Amino acid sequence: MDGWMDGWMDGWMDGWMGGWVDGLLLTIGITSSFQMQFMLLFSRQGKLRLQKWYVPLSDKEKKKITRELVQTVLARKPKMCSFLEWRDLKIVYKRYASLYFCCAIEDQDNELITLEIIHRYVELLDKYFGSVCELDIIFNFEKAYFILDEFLLGGEAQETSKKNVLKAIEQADLLQENIDYQTRLFAGVMVPSMASESSGLFQS
């Protein structure tokens, strides 16, 4: 019975979500006209490094969205613009070395300023980790979240001063009594033309 239902439910959901029935596409839902619905960070191999959801969705839906979006973005060629329409959302993405930063915004939102939001987040990470690379975010993912949560709240910027965000993080870190010893890993010799996990995000 279980096997049957599973195979069925997925096929069923896929059928509905896949949108091959004319004019009926599952939408995540517009909450207001301006809201970032989620932000995803993933590697060029499609491995998820951070996921921040600002709308309520089940684990299953999040996985499906992530899978689809990662596939779509990774299929984009370098010459294409940083925006694409996906379902009823706008996706703004930018690659920094080996990491893709991907935001889903709503129809009325300003794509260009979203690019600046992404850039500001990368700058914050860079300042915090010192020449940040993907490895930093892998091994210190919780810090990446803390920094994001001091910069954005509910999908909106809460602080527009770089200095203030970093100061808040610094102070919060000091509050922590047990600070895990962080070891920086170096992935060996860096190949200049290929962005690897140890490439600084700001190296082009």
Next chain:
Amino acid sequence: WVCHTPIRLRELIRTIRTARTQAEEREMIQKECAAIRSSFREEDNTYRCRNVAKLLYMHMLGYPAHFGQLECLKLIASQKFTDKRIGYLGAMLLLDERQDVHLLMTNCIKNDLNHSTQYVQGLALCTLGCMGSSEMCRDLAGEVEKLLKTSNSYLRKKAALCAVHVIRKVPELMEMFLPATKNLLSEKNHGVLHTSVVLLTEMCERSPDMLAHFRKLVPQLVRILKNLIMSGYSPEHDVSGISDPFLQVRILRLLRILGKGDDDSSEAMNDILAQVATNTETSKNVGNAILYETVLTIMDIKSESGLRVLAINILGRFLLNNDKNIRYVALTSLLKTVQTDHNAVQRHRSTIVDCLKDLDVSIKRRAMELSFALVNGNNIRGMMKELLYFLDSCDPEFKADCASGVFLAAEKYAPSKRWHIDTIMRVLTTAGSYVRDDSVPNLIQLITNSVEMHAYTVQRLYKALLDDISQQPLVQVASWCIGEYGDLLISGQCEEEEPIQVTEDEVLDVLEGLLVSNLSSPVTRGYSLTAIMKLSTRFSSVNRIKKVVSIYGSSIDVELQQRAVEYNGNDLLDLLGGNDVPVIPTTMPTKPASAGGELLDLLGDLSLGIPPMTAYNKNGLKIDFTFERANPNPNVAVITIHASNSTEADMTDFVFQAAVPKTFQLQLLSPSSNVVPALNQGTVTQVIRVLNQQKLRMRIKLTYIHKGSAVQDLAEVNNFPPQSWQ
């Protein structure tokens, strides 16, 4: 001696990354999860934080972590800041409002909102503002409102965004935040200013009363924006020489909402908008982001015409920008304004047309849409040249839409009938296989109405057939024309161009060639057979025609057989026998019948022996399925649904949806209509094509409106006859 200390987070990460296969990774994860579970069971306070952090890492890799949800709650309740930090993070990642367990957070959050340490208060505000459910928001709105009035800017800015979330979840709570908004804009702190503007925007968008109330803030907002632009270099908020672009954009957006439909407000912001539009640095994305928002605002409020032209010109300049992102937003915005500011946008037509050659798919699509919107009687020739060139070279994904757009534009603005026919020809010959099925009857209608062009049209189409018979819509239209105007073809009556010399036999050769070709679809074969039949009244080679018909009288293709048999019926023989040869009525099924419907009507019971079945019968709605095998792919089952309604009221907005298990593929074509008439007065038909090699299973979903109520039903269809999938 066994070590019970749970391994550190980074140690685990390092270990998992050494896994060489998915299976190896899964094994490591399972082992660690087991260790973590037993640690949880032991109620270990010391290492709970570390364990939850590890769980969050494994969750990100895609492994289930729900057994850690309660542990997050315990961490949140702890007094240690480290615990709270991870606990709240875990809550945001693992909990969501669909699970009742999230409500257990409410009390902790309430306490933490009143904590003596602002960083703890911050965590609580952040979590509530990110994922707070409606119930939580209701319970805690009062605390948020309190914090919105604090003088601590670190907390005030967070409270503002938290309030935004509360309002989004529970709009009726908006009123309670009104008093606290009083002095928000007098703040010097940019974080508070930014979040306050966001809060005000949310309130104005949701309530016309709030909007009216906050209009008085326009002068203050204008002042703040002016200060940002005029102020000198402020290192803290500078981005490439621009002061706090994030705040500028949000202010511009709020101004847009306040100025919309209001003359006074629009006038009050006119100058500052002009100033931003002319003075903002355009060399980097950040400046353009502000300009973009400014343009959107100018276009939405009641701005004077000079300002509107300024805005469109900014978009025009964007179109020439090297940065493809800028070009993209320009096209999007122009598409929005093309109706209201048509003339202004027309001035940028050539730049827009150039964007058809852009490498980016999204830019091309927008340029195409915009180009069609700009076509008018004056520029039709030039524009069509560009669009036809685009049609030749564009990706397949554009061809159908482009072809449809060309047909539409040609119909509206064709400068001459000859030009119109030529344009249609061009589309059919270059993008013929992408043209939508429903274009064929429309084109046929068009050709019929262009009486003086019949000779020219049939000649051109005939010549096109000699070159290429692979593009079905072209072949169908051509066959139809030859059937209708074959006499004009052989009599060489063309005035528009050099008439060709062709004999009856040559024409029949071509049509018969279509009948036997593997390239021809069943619909196309139907067209050619019909055309041959019609020529029996126009040509003298009646014997040849009769021979063809008798061949197809025993064709394996049932619909051709049916047609041939019908044509060979008494009426025809009578007609052929007599001296007066009346025209065979053209109401014979010549429409392509949306891949199923009318052909099946023709076939009636000749459905290759698969019996029809009733798939659904409930509440007066009955849905029957009839079957046929698709040609040439026998693995595709073509099912036609016939929906009928025995109740006394119509079923409107009728939508039929189907789903099949993953191993199948399914395609639904357009339904014949959305109204199932009452008392069985008619049926709605729709064609389903299923690719299957196994036992067919299907779920159907029906929605319709009946006697004012919306009805929805789900059903499983399990009684497919075995022949439908064998």
